[in-house]
Amino acid sequence: MSFRQGQRHTAYLRAHRGGPVSIALAGRPDPAARYRVRPGGREQVVTGEQLGGSAVGPFVVQPGRVLPLTITRAEPEYTSQDLGVSIDAVMVGPTGTAVAWSQPPNPVELGATAPIPVHVTNLSSRTVTGQVGLDGQGPFTLGPAAAVMVPPGTTRTQPIELAVSRDGEPGTYRLHSDLDTDARVLGLTNDINVVLPNVAVGKPATQSSTAWGGVAGRAVDGNTGGDYFGDNSTTHTAEPSNQAWWQVDLQNEHMIDQIEIWNRTDCCSERLAEYWVLVSETPITSSSLSEARKTPGVTAIYQSNVAGRPTSIDLDKTPGRYVRIQLESHTNPLALAEVKVRSRLAGE
Ligand SMILES: [Ca+2]
Secondary structure, three states, rough: OOOOOEEEEEEEOOOOOOEEEEEEEEEEEEOOOOEEEEOOOOOOOOOOOHHHHOOOEEEOOOOOEEEEEEEEEOOOOOOOOOOEEEEEEEEEOOOEEEEEEEEEOOEEOOOEEEEEEEEEEEOEEEOEEEEEEOOOOOOOOEOOOEEEEEEEEEEEEEEEEEEEEOOOOEEEEEEEEEEEEEOOOOEOOOEEEEEEEEEEOOOEEEOOOOOOOOHHHHHHHHOOOOOOHOOOOOOOOOOOOOOOOEEEEEEEEEEEEEEEEEEOOOOOOHHOOEEEEEEEEEOOOOOOHHHHOOOOOOOOOOOOOOOOOOEEEEEEEEEEEEEEEEEOOOOOOOOOEEEEEEOOOOOO
């Protein structure tokens, strides 16, 4: 579950078993604000500090019933004031238990290492001490369990190191959060999506022209942020452009499995439609789309729809060193927030 900014957040909960539950958030509420947390018809007003660091509840849920959980500002300063809260996850657990839960990165690349935040939310009335860790079978190793001490009603977080092997198989694996303590414990399970590495990041990129400071390297800087002036991570060609193109040299031939195209978010996303993705083992030299598509050995894929975040194009191990994105339009500039090329690293 994840939320974005807005005036209210609503999540729908469904409990298999009835009884008292408590709610904890992982996120960053405005500590100075007061929030109204309303599961079903009941409500509780809490400070931002409590909302971010403590469990809210208990609330009684009925088995099998869907319960809307709404969070709004208790005292908005003006109509439609933003909530001022960024919520990454909501955890609902039976009151009286200690709940262990994690937030794995999604996706995670083969060869990557990353700390995974593992949370323990104490929904019981006494302090819980113990060891928290992660279990799971997959192409990765997990760091050792760590000690935690969690006062009643609070959440404590311990990072557990994840190291994904370079030569494992991509796929979806499960991670189980474990808490070793004498309290009543609920350990939650998360999926972790392991993908091939992005071999385009940091590689030399060029484009047909540059405007607004949107240099070609911005589409391979590893940042998918698509707010043009906010993130400074999106490319831009001249306005107008005739069949604008962008391309990257992977510097090695790869068996390309997938290409992800990330559109900009602040405006004009409709310009990135009716475009071609060209993959080639030899340099693509012509600025003319029809000539570029005649490059010997080129694989050309047409995309009519507006690109998403991302639009993923499956290439099923197409060999290539050069990847070009080119618009059909004779006027639109080309803007790319990020292009990821997924393949095993060359020489492996
Ligand atoms: Ca970028």
